[in-house]
Amino acid sequence: MPPSIKALNSSAAMLSASQLRKRYTMALAVIAMLTIAAQGVMQFVLADQKYDSRVVNMAGRQRMLSQKITALSYYISTAQSGSEDTRYRRQLAEALNLWERTHAGLLRGDSELGLPGRNSEAVENLFGPLHAHHEAIAAAARAILSAPESVATLARNIDTIRQHEADFLAGMSAIVTLYDREANAKVVFARWLEIALMSTTLLVLVLSAAFICAPATRRIQRDMTELAAREEDLERLFSASPTAFLLVLGEKLTILHANQKAMNLLGLPPDPTPGVYLAPLLAGGDEANQRFLDKLGQGETLNECEVRLVDAVGEVFEALVSVNAISFSGQAVMVLGITSISELKRAQQTLEHYATFDELTGLLNRRTGMMMLDKSMARMHRQGGRLAVCFVDLDGLKATNDDFGHAEGDWLISTVARVLIESIRASDAAVRLGGDEFLLLLHDCDLDEGSRLLDRAEQCLQETAAAAGKPFPIAFSYGLVLYTPENGTTADELISAADSRMYQAKLDKKRLRGAS
Incomplete structure (x- = not known):
């Protein structure tokens, strides 16, 4: 039967100073080795996380670069001048080179990009099906750059890029997810290893307390507990x-x-x-x-x-x-x-400058607005959030055109458009769908906030109408709906729902006027 703790303590008390010193030195050495091992694990985890974070970020950037290649190919087809065409081609070449180099670096490593190229078998299996899509997009992009005068070749290659882009994006999303999962698995393993090392250290401390000096051991345990808490806080701080x-x-x-x-x-x-x-x-x-x-x-x-x-x-x-x-x-x-996001804002402003705008109002036209709505909804699916969609329709435009001429009707449309664009925020978008119909995309906005925004717009419009002194009414009706990723609603269904609410609001106005 093993001796009791009390007996062990008595035996330890009878040890000579030299023996105690040797045991104390040995205990400190063991503790030091375990502590160094724990710190080594932390340093290894931090260094490995740096590479893993770089790989995840670069893999995620591949999605953006493929979208940029698609967009630049389209811009080349719509360039209005030789200088625009040259600029877009230069940007396409830069994006293509970076895209191909990053792809190769993810597979085989690239020290300048900070990519180790140490992929697991599961990641390699995901990269396999992407090869054909990557090569097809790269070949089409190079064909666009090498045939600047061929419209047919340009259209064919743009179509090729679009056909393969969705599969490439889906594949890269799966790869990014797997990279992230593997990185988290490494962290979990390292944490368990650190826990094991810490447990062993505590055991040594307990034994030291039984055989050497209980007060000193308790102080060491307390200090190590505080150190562990600080390390955990620091880790949370970096991960935030x-x-x-x-x-x-x-x-x-x-x-x-x-x-x-x-x-x-x-x-x-x-x-x-x-x-x-x-x-x-x-x-x-x-x-x-x-x-x-x-x-x-x-x-x-x-x-x-x-x-x-x-x-x-x-x-x-x-x-x-x-x-x-x-x-x-x-x-x-x-x-x-x-x-x-200053650079992102500048890029967005440049894109908006060369996008297609409505000639009369200066707002985004229907096609561009629908593209922006699709992108906003897709971003909601990736990042979460809310998107309020407002359908706006002028009141009495036909009567204004019939009674006072189309010039006054155009003035009415332009005035309402100006009020709408001045009322929304910089992150929102105003679209002219056609005729007297407008669409507002209000990002990170709920129905109450959207209603207050439209109420301010109506008040501003009334002040404008009073100042203009026009002989016809100046007003609009609107319908507002909220989109979240959980809705599962398409863009057309979203606009249709907002249109229905606008129509109901217009009917309510007519009933109120009839009752009065």
């Missing part, structure tokens, strides 16, 4: 924002810590002092920024909230900020993940 992040404390929103990307983005010093606050980094006089600060003050968790930030030299740029509240070192703090 894989790009730029800030650690913010208290009602004054004091910046406690910023990673290197945040320092470069905002021009912060390497070690922010307690006198560095978040509020001065936000552009003043901006309603969105004020709403963002109000939500922070209420302790809300935010996901990709759009704000305008100011860097160290006073330049303003737009960014998406996600916020999570955590407990760090016994304090309630907030982790802010920041992604700059």
